[in-house]
Amino acid sequence: MAEVITADLVDxxxxxxxxxxxxxxxxxRLVAAGRVTDLDGFLADVRAREAQMPTGIEGGIxxxxxxxxxxxxxxxxxxxxxxxxxxxxxxxxxxxIFLIAAPEGGGAEHMTILASLARRLxxxxxxxxxxxxxxxxxxxxxxxxxxxxx
Amino acid sequence: MRIVAVTSCPTGIAHTxxxxxxxxxxxxxxxxEIKVETQGAAGAEPLPPQDIAAADAVxxxxxxxVRDRERFAxxxxxxxxxxxxxxxxxxxxxxxxxxxxxAAGGPVAHALSELGEVDREQLAMDTAAxxxxxxxxxxxxxxxxxxxLMTGVSYMIPFVAAGGILIALAFLLGGPEVANKVNGxxxxxxxxxxVSDLSRLVVxxxxxxxxFKIGATAFFMLVPILAGFIAYAMADRPGIVPGIVAGLLAxxxxxxxxxxxxxxxxxxxxxxxxxxxxxxxxxAGVMPVxxxxxxxxxxxxxxxxxxxxxxxxxATDGLTNWLDSLSGTNAVLLGILLGLMxxxxxxxxxxxxxxxxxxxxxxxxxxxxxAAVMAAGMTPPLGLALASVVRKRLFTPAERQAGEAxxxxxxxxxxxxxxxxxxxxxxxxxxxxxxxxxxxGALAMAFGNTSRAPHGGIWVIGLIGRPVPYLVAIVAGTxxxxxxxxxxxxxxxxxxxxxxxxxxxxxxxxxTG
Numbered sequence: 001m002a003e004v005i006t007a008d009l010v011d012x013x014x015x016x017x018x019x020x021x022x023x024x025x026x027x028x029r030l031v032a033a034g035r036v037t038d039l040d041g042f043l044a045d046v047r048a049r050e051a052q053m054p055t056g057i058e059g060g061i062x063x064x065x066x067x068x069x070x071x072x073x074x075x076x077x078x079x080x081x082x083x084x085x086x087x088x089x090x091x092x093x094x095x096x097i098f099l100i101a102a103p104e105g106g107g108a109e110h111m112t113i114l115a116s117l118a119r120r121l122x123x124x125x126x127x128x129x130x131x132x133x134x135x136x137x138x139x140x141x142x143x144x145x146x147x148x149x150x
Numbered sequence: 151m152r153i154v155a156v157t158s159c160p161t162g163i164a165h166t167x168x169x170x171x172x173x174x175x176x177x178x179x180x181x182x183e184i185k186v187e188t189q190g191a192a193g194a195e196p197l198p199p200q201d202i203a204a205a206d207a208v209x210x211x212x213x214x215x216v217r218d219r220e221r222f223a224x225x226x227x228x229x230x231x232x233x234x235x236x237x238x239x240x241x242x243x244x245x246x247x248x249x250x251x252x253a254a255g256g257p258v259a260h261a262l263s264e265l266g267e268v269d270r271e272q273l274a275m276d277t278a279a280x281x282x283x284x285x286x287x288x289x290x291x292x293x294x295x296x297x298x299l300m301t302g303v304s305y306m307i308p309f310v311a312a313g314g315i316l317i318a319l320a321f322l323l324g325g326p327e328v329a330n331k332v333n334g335x336x337x338x339x340x341x342x343x344x345v346s347d348l349s350r351l352v353v354x355x356x357x358x359x360x361x362f363k364i365g366a367t368a369f370f371m372l373v374p375i376l377a378g379f380i381a382y383a384m385a386d387r388p389g390i391v392p393g394i395v396a397g398l399l400a401x402x403x404x405x406x407x408x409x410x411x412x413x414x415x416x417x418x419x420x421x422x423x424x425x426x427x428x429x430x431x432x433x434a435g436v437m438p439v440x441x442x443x444x445x446x447x448x449x450x451x452x453x454x455x456x457x458x459x460x461x462x463x464x465a466t467d468g469l470t471n472w473l474d475s476l477s478g479t480n481a482v483l484l485g486i487l488l489g490l491m492x493x494x495x496x497x498x499x500x501x502x503x504x505x506x507x508x509x510x511x512x513x514x515x516x517x518x519x520x521a522a523v524m525a526a527g528m529t530p531p532l533g534l535a536l537a538s539v540v541r542k543r544l545f546t547p548a549e550r551q552a553g554e555a556x557x558x559x560x561x562x563x564x565x566x567x568x569x570x571x572x573x574x575x576x577x578x579x580x581x582x583x584x585x586x587x588x589x590x591g592a593l594a595m596a597f598g599n600t601s602r603a604p605h606g607g608i609w610v611i612g613l614i615g616r617p618v619p620y621l622v623a624i625v626a627g628t629x630x631x632x633x634x635x636x637x638x639x640x641x642x643x644x645x646x647x648x649x650x651x652x653x654x655x656x657x658x659x660x661x662t663g
Binding site for chain 1: 168238
């Protein structure tokens with residue numbers, strides 16, 4: 001199984017005016033990495049989820065996500081925004097943005113990885129480490145260590 | 151404190167797990183034990199029934215419907231969105247503490263299991279395959295009995311609601327004579343042959359006839375489903391066949407829902423007993439598919455027909471003769487007696503004797519008995535509906551739903567609307583219903599009410615003599631019924647023997663602590 005996240009999928013200087021632009025920029029990285037086959041189709045799926053209820057949560061986090069037929073393997077894209085992007089959380093914009101892409105019929109094994117990733121996001125120490133990370137490799141290693149235990 | 155929680159969100163890949171993690175952290179920080187079932191895309195691992203049984207409080211952090219929420223019936227519950235669990239888990243845990251507090255007395259002290267090793271293994275297998283029953287296998291017999299009954303009732307309630315409301319609608323659309331158009335009989339002097347060929351149902355009895363037939367069919371399954379799922383709660387899937395057959399036979403021998411209740415318990419006990427028999431390895435393979443269904447069904451069927459059926463037939467005859475001998479005595483006394491009988495078993499043998507007595511009186515020109523019988527048959531569902539609104543906390547969520555339908559069923563003289571309540575808690579509910587119906591029966595007699603209709607409830611008020619006092623009698627009985635039910639359920643709960651705080655219906659304890 002390929003890695004859930006690679007350095008290509010990390011943008012530590014994400015410039016985006018709104019959540020749709022932020023999501024699109026991260027999704028473009030997923031397309032470039034061959035993990036998403038149809039950018040607009042995938043974005044439509046993410047928007048559909050976002051429309052049900054905003055994915056922002058308190059503590060500066062946005063988690064646009066979808067299970068989509070246009071996704072080839074479970075993938076995490078990560079973006080860090082200086083100015084922050086509004087994801088609908090009550091306490092303000094998000095500076096840590098996680099784009100979670102899951103294949104439509106993904107097996108339980110794949111989903112378990114994404115599940116443990118989601119669990120880590122709740123931990124303040126994990127968020128803080130992501131905020132301090134100097135380069136994409138550090139982010140990738142953090143996720144591997146914390147989520148995959150590697 | 152022990153907490154169980156379910157988290158679930160629309161996509162099931164992010165918030166479900168974040169909420170689970172946040173709840174786990176907050177609960178542990180507060181010094182509680184917690185187990186979380188994540189109903190997400192990674193597949194939900196169901197909470198072990200033992201953990202649910204032992205939990206002091208339940209937290210649902212869900213933006214979509216929690217699957218199999220019946221499992222948690224009767225637990226103090228805090229319900230919120232996934233987001234709130236992620237953003238503010240500590241205050242949610244505090245709410246769970248508050249919800250559990252009235253039910254306290256500490257963790258439930260379980261009676262030590264008297265089961266042997268084999269049963270423990272069987273139990274482990276059973277519980278894995280059986281998420282829907284609410285039975286805590288380690289509880290005392292009284293608690294388990296109640297849980298068995300509740301399981302049967304929870305499966306029966308949709309049948310009561312669907313069948314009862316369809317029948318009530320049929321009365322509304324086609325007039326109460328629709329029952330006779332479909333089944334035959336006399337209504338207001340008109341003789342109806344009934345529909346013998348179902349393909350001519352709509353032609354002969356109209357669309358109302360169609361509704362009535364469908365509703366009556368759903369009603370027909372009420373007691374079999376009750377009995378089948380009582381047995382299912384006791385003995386898992388092998389219980390269903392003997393249980394349902396026992397319920398069907400209870401109908402055949404006119405034993406009503408009490409007969410079905412006994413039949414279901416018998417069926418479950420027989421299967422449990424057969425499972426205990428040690429058999430050679432060669433035979434073990436055919437036990438679940440052939441031996442258990444065959445033997446248990448045969449035994450319970452024979453018991454129902456011979457041991458229960460014949461005494462019931464004899465008792466029915468005796469009661470009928472006795473009632474006949476009372477004709478012409480004090481009318482109010484007769485009203486009380488008919489009221490007690492109507493409410494005793496709601497469609498069972500005693501109720502049927504009273505109703506048949508009303509029909510016979512009607513046929514011979516005495517319209518007063520019919521009026522008293524009908525009014526007394528309306529108050530049980532009405533009184534329970536009222537009680538479940540006034541004192542919500544004394545009733546499980548399932549019962550409160552049954553209560554909503556019970557208004558219409560009671561108003562339509564469909565006494566069966568009270569069965570879910572009576573089957574779940576017969577000792578407290580049935581006497582309360584009898585008191586209320588006795589009041590109504592006595593008042594209807596005292597007011598000299600008459601009815602020219604054998605059924606139809608409030609919808610045939612035009613055929614009632616002195617309708618306003620008649621309504622007074624019904625309202626009075628409804629109030630008395632509700633009052634008695636509330637009192638009985640409240641008083642019973644204070645008994646110290648009730649160490650089942652964690653498994654009684656939701657909120658049943660807070661009133662009395």
